Amino acid sequence: MSAVIAMNADELARGQRRERAQFIGLSLPATLLILIIVFLPLFWLSSLSFLDRGGELSTENYQRLTGDLYVEAFVVTFQISAAVTALCVLLGYPLAYWLSRKPQHTANLLLICVLLPFWTAVLVRTYAWLVLLQRNGLINNTLLSLGVIDAPLQLAHNLTASIIGMVHIMLPFLVLPLYATMKSIDGDLVRAAVGLGSSPTEAFWRIFVPMSLPGLFAGVVLVFIMSLGFYVTPALLGGGRVQMLAQRIESTITIFSNWGAASALGVVLLVMALALVALLHRVFGLDKLFVR
Amino acid sequence: MAAAAASSQSLPITVSNLVKAYGDLRVLDDVSIAIRPGEFMTLLGPSGSGKTTLLMALAGFVSPESGSIRFGEQEMITTSPHKRGVGMVFQSYALFPFMSVVENVAYPLKIRGVSPAEQKSRAEAALEMVKLGGYGGRRINQLSGGQKQRVALARAMVFEPRIILMDEPLSALDKKLREHMQIELKQLHQKLDATIVYVTHDQREALTMSDRIAVINKGRIAQLDEPKALYRRPNSLFVADFIGETVLLPVQREGDGVSLQGRKLKLATPTPSGNGPLQLVIRPELLQLDAGDDGDTNTIAGVVRQTIYQGDSVLLIIDAGDGREVSVRIATSRAGQASLPDSGSRIALGLHRDDTVVLAEQAP
Ligand SMILES: Nc1ncnc2c1ncn2[C@@H]1O[C@H](COP(=O)(O)OP(=O)(O)OP(=O)(O)O)[C@@H](O)[C@H]1O
Ligand SMILES: [Mg+2]
Numbered sequence: 001m002s003a004v005i006a007m008n009a010d011e012l013a014r015g016q017r018r019e020r021a022q023f024i025g026l027s028l029p030a031t032l033l034i035l036i037i038v039f040l041p042l043f044w045l046s047s048l049s050f051l052d053r054g055g056e057l058s059t060e061n062y063q064r065l066t067g068d069l070y071v072e073a074f075v076v077t078f079q080i081s082a083a084v085t086a087l088c089v090l091l092g093y094p095l096a097y098w099l100s101r102k103p104q105h106t107a108n109l110l111l112i113c114v115l116l117p118f119w120t121a122v123l124v125r126t127y128a129w130l131v132l133l134q135r136n137g138l139i140n141n142t143l144l145s146l147g148v149i150d151a152p153l154q155l156a157h158n159l160t161a162s163i164i165g166m167v168h169i170m171l172p173f174l175v176l177p178l179y180a181t182m183k184s185i186d187g188d189l190v191r192a193a194v195g196l197g198s199s200p201t202e203a204f205w206r207i208f209v210p211m212s213l214p215g216l217f218a219g220v221v222l223v224f225i226m227s228l229g230f231y232v233t234p235a236l237l238g239g240g241r242v243q244m245l246a247q248r249i250e251s252t253i254t255i256f257s258n259w260g261a262a263s264a265l266g267v268v269l270l271v272m273a274l275a276l277v278a279l280l281h282r283v284f285g286l287d288k289l290f291v292r
Numbered sequence: 293m294a295a296a297a298a299s300s301q302s303l304p305i306t307v308s309n310l311v312k313a314y315g316d317l318r319v320l321d322d323v324s325i326a327i328r329p330g331e332f333m334t335l336l337g338p339s340g341s342g343k344t345t346l347l348m349a350l351a352g353f354v355s356p357e358s359g360s361i362r363f364g365e366q367e368m369i370t371t372s373p374h375k376r377g378v379g380m381v382f383q384s385y386a387l388f389p390f391m392s393v394v395e396n397v398a399y400p401l402k403i404r405g406v407s408p409a410e411q412k413s414r415a416e417a418a419l420e421m422v423k424l425g426g427y428g429g430r431r432i433n434q435l436s437g438g439q440k441q442r443v444a445l446a447r448a449m450v451f452e453p454r455i456i457l458m459d460e461p462l463s464a465l466d467k468k469l470r471e472h473m474q475i476e477l478k479q480l481h482q483k484l485d486a487t488i489v490y491v492t493h494d495q496r497e498a499l500t501m502s503d504r505i506a507v508i509n510k511g512r513i514a515q516l517d518e519p520k521a522l523y524r525r526p527n528s529l530f531v532a533d534f535i536g537e538t539v540l541l542p543v544q545r546e547g548d549g550v551s552l553q554g555r556k557l558k559l560a561t562p563t564p565s566g567n568g569p570l571q572l573v574i575r576p577e578l579l580q581l582d583a584g585d586d587g588d589t590n591t592i593a594g595v596v597r598q599t600i601y602q603g604d605s606v607l608l609i610i611d612a613g614d615g616r617e618v619s620v621r622i623a624t625s626r627a628g629q630a631s632l633p634d635s636g637s638r639i640a641l642g643l644h645r646d647d648t649v650v651l652a653e654q655a656p
Contacts, residue, residue: 188382191382194374195353195378196379196399196400196448197374207388211388211389211390
């Protein structure tokens with residue numbers, strides 16, 4: 001009897017080992033890929049940031065970041081990201097709410113429309129906005145031919161255009177998690193609040209909105225952090241007038257070919273983004289936001 | 293709490309000719325019910341019969357095509373749900389997960405602008421009433437099913453509504469807890485001065501708790517009666533079949549009476565009119581094995597086919613001729629004393645005339 005039990009234990013232990021081997025085997029390629037294409041360059045770049053032009057260890061690159069030009073780039077980047085995020089919330093919240101009230105079939109179709117932009121490259125979408133907004137673009141030409149305006153409006157190549165383009169690209173990132181959260185809110189909860197004496201509006205603000213906050217925060221974090229690193233859209237639609245950090249990094253390399261300085265900018269941006277996630281995690285518990 | 297409760301008077305609910313249709317389907321088909329003040333009224337019916345729809349119409353979440361709903365003297369049919377002042381318990385409890393237990397219970401008070409101190413004391417009192425004193429600080433997800441159910445109940449009654457509506461509030465609980473809560477709800481109803489409308493599809497639950505039961509079938513009220521009357525004098529085969537354990541035996545019309553196995557039956561109720569086929573409604577526990585002929589008892593002859601032991605009772609399967617089977621339920625305590633007939637033996641079953649109900653197969 002005990003021999004059988006011992007044999008079984010052996011067999012079970014072997015099974016467990018096999019399972020572990022399978023798990024490692026399956027996840028190894030992805031792990032290696034991430035190590036090689038993400039962490040290795042990251043490590044290399046961040047080590048570059050601590051070397052001066054002569055290849056000596058120094059904090060010169062970081063000291064330079066306190067210069068006005070760089071500080072301004074940081075400020076502008078955070079301002080634009082905040083503005084884009086706020087606009088996404090303003091546009092995305094009602095949209096997600098409206099979608100979540102639709103019957104599943106209709107909602108699915110509409111969601112595909114929301115997702116449509118994902119199927120075209122960011123560059124294509126940005127040029128599309130340029131076509132619409134530029135001096136002799138679609139909007140100006142239409143308004144001119146209708147006689148609404150005498151001279152073309154300055155729509156592209158400024159801050160507004162950059163923000164419009166970025167909002168358009170980021171909106172799905174806000175709507176999707178928000179929609180998923182709203183969809184999972186039990187309709188009985190709002191009905192219960194109304195039954196207990198709240199007007200429908202009051203029930204919406206007191207019950208529905210708090211229940212949708214996890215999805216909203218998830219969306220906000222995604223949009224804000226992705227906006228911090230935006231390059232193509234502000235570069236093209238901003239027409240050189242808008243300098244976000246990613247552009248600053250690019251010009252540091254292409255114009256000054258100073259890899260160390262560019263790396264330092266990148267490292268600071270990364271650290272700030274991570275710090276922000278950590279802060280949000282402390283305040284709202286992000287792990288609970290994403291896994292519900 | 294008690295002093296405030298005395299000031300609120302429970303209300304009668306009068307539903308007249310209520311119609312609700314989804315497309316061609318009349319989910320509520322000309323429903324009229326008069327619910328007495330302070331009554332525990334149960335809406336009982338099979339799935340899809342329209343119970344929830346009727347309850348939601350009372351709460352204001354379903355707007356009927358026509359008809360009238362009055363609370364007391366006041367017409368409510370066009371009043372929006374948040375102004376009807378009813379307490380509502382949902383099947384899913386619908387507790388607000390981001391609020392604590394006491395915040396949930398205090399919610400209706402907060403909405404009504406009650407001061408925070410009074411909110412707290414009244415919510416605590418309501419929790420005390422459902423035996424959840426001291427649970428106020430808990431999160432909703434830290435509660436068991438039965439506790440959630442109690443919180444939902446406390447929240448529905450904390451603002452002393454004169455009408456409380458409940459949609460299958462116990463259906464998510466296991467059998468033991470459900471039976472326990474049935475008794476508690478019934479006791480609570482006696483303390484509250486509120487008219488309760490309760491929805492269930494469990495006939496036993498309905499019989500246990502209700503003052504009166506409205507049996508609903510396909511959007512119509514099939515019968516409205518006290519539990520005992522409903523059980524002993526069903527007015528249709530649907531009700532007879534839906535309530536309790538029922539065996540049907542076809543019987544023949546004979547003159548203006550009814551006969552079974554060639555013998556005339558003594559009936560508790562008049563013979564159904566018309567000339568359609570008739571059925572004798574038998575409750576297995578009302579049949580007697582050792583029937584003496586006292587002039588008030590009908591006898592049914594048969595052969596014992598099977599004896600099934602079921603713990604609290606013994607079930608005998610009897611062949612009553614023509615392949616018709618009748619079951620007889622004998623409490624185990626009684627079965628122990630009398631010796632049970634063996635399989636294959638012929639016996640005569642007794643059915644007292646007060647328990648002899650004959651119904652038409654088709655409703656007139
Ligand atoms: N919004 C709706 N649209 C269309 N049909 C509906 C709707 N709500 C309910 N019905 C239909 O109305 C009928 C009655 O539904 P109701 O929910 O009142 O049944 P119920 O008696 O509560 O059943 P259950 O015991 O299963 O809860 C069902 O046939 C249902 O399909
Ligand atoms: Mg229902």
